[in-house]
Amino acid sequence: MAKGAQAALIDTATAQALAGGAHGDPFSVLGLHRRGKRWVLTAFVPGAERLEVIATKPVAASPVDGVPGLFVASLARREPYRLRAANAGATWEFDDPFRFGPVLGEMDEYLLGEGTHRRLWQVLGAHVITHEGVAGTHFAVWAPNARRVSVVGDFNIWDGRRHPMRRRGATGVWETFIPGLGEGTTYKYELRGADGGLLPLKADPVGFGAEHPPATASVVRGLGAAPWQDGDWMAGRAARQSIDAPISVYEVHLGSWRRAPGNRMLSYPELAEQLVGYAADMGFTHIELMPVSEFPFDGSWGYQPVGLYAPTIRHGTPPEFRALIEAAHARGLGVLLDWVPGHFPTDPHGLSQFDGTALYEHQDPREGFHQDWNTLIYNYGRAEVANFLVSNALYWLEEYHLDGLRVDAVASMLYRDYSRAEGQWLPNRDGGRENYEAIALLQRMNVTTYGEMPGIVTVAEESTAFPGVSRPVNHGGLGFGFKWNMGWMNDTLGYMRKDPVHRRYHHHLMTFGLHYAWSENYILPISHDEVVHGKGSMLDKMPGTGDDRFANLRAYYGFMWAHPGKKLLFMGQEFAQGREWNHDQSLDWHLLDIPLHRGMQALVRDLNALYRSTPALHVNDTRPEGFAWIEANDAEASVYAWARLGRAEDAKVTVAVNMTPVERTYRLGFPAPGAWDEVLNTDAAVYGGGNRGNLGGIRTEPTPWNGQRQSALVTLPPLATVFFRQG
Numbered sequence: 001m002a003k004g005a006q007a008a009l010i011d012t013a014t015a016q017a018l019a020g021g022a023h024g025d026p027f028s029v030l031g032l033h034r035r036g037k038r039w040v041l042t043a044f045v046p047g048a049e050r051l052e053v054i055a056t057k058p059v060a061a062s063p064v065d066g067v068p069g070l071f072v073a074s075l076a077r078r079e080p081y082r083l084r085a086a087n088a089g090a091t092w093e094f095d096d097p098f099r100f101g102p103v104l105g106e107m108d109e110y111l112l113g114e115g116t117h118r119r120l121w122q123v124l125g126a127h128v129i130t131h132e133g134v135a136g137t138h139f140a141v142w143a144p145n146a147r148r149v150s151v152v153g154d155f156n157i158w159d160g161r162r163h164p165m166r167r168r169g170a171t172g173v174w175e176t177f178i179p180g181l182g183e184g185t186t187y188k189y190e191l192r193g194a195d196g197g198l199l200p201l202k203a204d205p206v207g208f209g210a211e212h213p214p215a216t217a218s219v220v221r222g223l224g225a226a227p228w229q230d231g232d233w234m235a236g237r238a239a240r241q242s243i244d245a246p247i248s249v250y251e252v253h254l255g256s257w258r259r260a261p262g263n264r265m266l267s268y269p270e271l272a273e274q275l276v277g278y279a280a281d282m283g284f285t286h287i288e289l290m291p292v293s294e295f296p297f298d299g300s301w302g303y304q305p306v307g308l309y310a311p312t313i314r315h316g317t318p319p320e321f322r323a324l325i326e327a328a329h330a331r332g333l334g335v336l337l338d339w340v341p342g343h344f345p346t347d348p349h350g351l352s353q354f355d356g357t358a359l360y361e362h363q364d365p366r367e368g369f370h371q372d373w374n375t376l377i378y379n380y381g382r383a384e385v386a387n388f389l390v391s392n393a394l395y396w397l398e399e400y401h402l403d404g405l406r407v408d409a410v411a412s413m414l415y416r417d418y419s420r421a422e423g424q425w426l427p428n429r430d431g432g433r434e435n436y437e438a439i440a441l442l443q444r445m446n447v448t449t450y451g452e453m454p455g456i457v458t459v460a461e462e463s464t465a466f467p468g469v470s471r472p473v474n475h476g477g478l479g480f481g482f483k484w485n486m487g488w489m490n491d492t493l494g495y496m497r498k499d500p501v502h503r504r505y506h507h508h509l510m511t512f513g514l515h516y517a518w519s520e521n522y523i524l525p526i527s528h529d530e531v532v533h534g535k536g537s538m539l540d541k542m543p544g545t546g547d548d549r550f551a552n553l554r555a556y557y558g559f560m561w562a563h564p565g566k567k568l569l570f571m572g573q574e575f576a577q578g579r580e581w582n583h584d585q586s587l588d589w590h591l592l593d594i595p596l597h598r599g600m601q602a603l604v605r606d607l608n609a610l611y612r613s614t615p616a617l618h619v620n621d622t623r624p625e626g627f628a629w630i631e632a633n634d635a636e637a638s639v640y641a642w643a644r645l646g647r648a649e650d651a652k653v654t655v656a657v658n659m660t661p662v663e664r665t666y667r668l669g670f671p672a673p674g675a676w677d678e679v680l681n682t683d684a685a686v687y688g689g690g691n692r693g694n695l696g697g698i699r700t701e702p703t704p705w706n707g708q709r710q711s712a713l714v715t716l717p718p719l720a721t722v723f724f725r726q727g
Helices: 003-009 012-019 106-114 231-240 268-281 318-330 383-399 410-414 436-452 486-496 500-509 547-562 589-593 595-613
Strands: 031-035 038-044 050-054 059-063 070-075 082-086 091-094 125-131 134-142 148-153 166-168 173-179 186-192 248-252 286-289 307-311 334-339 404-407 457-460 482-484 522-526 566-570 627-634 639-644 653-658 664-670 675-681 697-699 710-716 720-726
Touching: 012 038, 012 070, 038 059, 050 070, 106 383, 125 173, 148 173, 231 318, 248 268, 248 595, 268 286, 268 318, 307 318, 307 383, 318 334, 334 383, 383 404, 383 436, 404 436, 410 436, 436 457, 486 500, 486 522, 486 547, 547 595, 547 639, 547 653, 547 720, 589 595, 595 675, 627 664, 639 664, 653 664, 653 710, 697 710, 710 720
Parallel strands: 248 286, 248 566, 286 334, 334 404, 404 457, 457 482, 482 522, 522 566
Antiparallel strands: 031 038, 038 070, 050 059, 050 082, 059 070, 082 091, 125 134, 134 173, 148 186, 166 173, 627 639, 639 653, 653 720, 664 710, 675 697, 675 720
């Protein structure tokens, strides 16, 4: 082709912009376009010395002078084509990505622009599809302030000039379809900021997979229609997660629950067998997984996620993660996932300054930087960011059949002055400290997830007295199903740390929680936060030495399971792990060779069984009619006693707790006359105790006591909790 004719097909400035990866709208030039009365094909194939257009009639393309790799050709008509490139060492044939039209439709564009696309993951991210008859992968990413966005990876030698994307109008979304790419492709996005400068390569914010850390690229993973076999579980789970149900949660960090030989982390399939089998045998109703969203730093335990839509590859692929959930459902276990919308790390491949601007975060550090964690705070008031987060919550529930979300660090979201000194925060529009935008986000998340996925549950880790956390949104609340009772946890652990001789002076640390027990739907949590950062293990918190520490902890667990509220233990606490939790190594399972540790495990198993099989211990966990004090004020003896009540037809339960190392013969009032079976005693020999008790039960006598019409003399073993159930 003559130089003049070539110039008519493409001008020098455009050619140089394409070759330099600086053209803002490459789809307007590359590919096949009508130019006057003819069709002009322009292709940029770095490394090619010759290029042929394979159509009905093959056409040799002409190289553009001075711009290596850029070719133009004139075609008689518009038709499907492929390209064949060659150089001195190779010949290769491929589909031109610029031959294909957009994938996103007008409705997608509208919802994306409005920030109301509930299933954002169905349009953004990397999707393996067949488009215009050709198999490949569709990529779409939100970067409104970028001048140019490209997909890069091994497939194009990480060269951002080869696969620039198409901007979709005012939405700020860029998309492209790359034929021939499929499952397992490693990729990132290369962006030029508004100033034209290249930014650090970015992982896909809506990527469904990632490389093994410390590598940071995204990986194409298919979603598709998974062959789920848990229909019966899904249909019946609502009843298992209601406020009337027994809910006992086993919190797990997948990387350190148990290790394989060589200190290797267990895979999702191994966990599906070992963890699920163990939790089911222990009688827990749920497993709560600490964050599995992809994260770069092991030491964050997953709480500084970068890939919110990607299950961490540390344990396997997304289908293997699905299989773990399905295995739990098959054993009657629900699975909750820790969800982290409160902050994100500053890693350069992540969301920070994603398109060269504060896109996901706030520009002002008084709103956008967490001083406690050195992380960034989402801009909850930006429609697209709120859409990204709410859609992510729905994603986990819908795509992975998770049964609920435990939302991390809610208090840090609710208050603009969280952990900030005067002058370090900006008030809301009314001059107050509440973060209206975060409140609206949490409400929207709960309305969306409960509305779209029947039977799920959401749980808030919220450490303040913010009102209405578990109240429905249409009644002015945040809309969570449950709230962690952090106050109860702090008070009762504070009491348990006291030497028993001093407990009389702190008696009401154990009763105070009943003053507000019905203000929210509470879960009583003894979480991972209580056994890290120098806090020691649960055993370390107990006073005394040797057997006394175990007796204190057994009594405390008995108190916890008898107290109104659902239950949560972190892994290892159920067998009294002796040392503080270490995320880099397995729990100390060898301790189960020691009778006292094995006894603690047996106690937790039996507490779960009693709790689940005894309606009085769970159906009114969140209602005042389910609880009645029998003895709340005997500080001198450090004794507590109360009744747990279910429905009218349910057997009543009376609980007595002795928090001193002195055995007591104690007159105790009972809420009904007759025989009462001693159904659990934490001092039983099988648990490692002294086997002191009531020989299987008691019978009341008509002696009024504790405000009751009948009573009985009972044996209260030292440092023990005893359960009596109406015979």
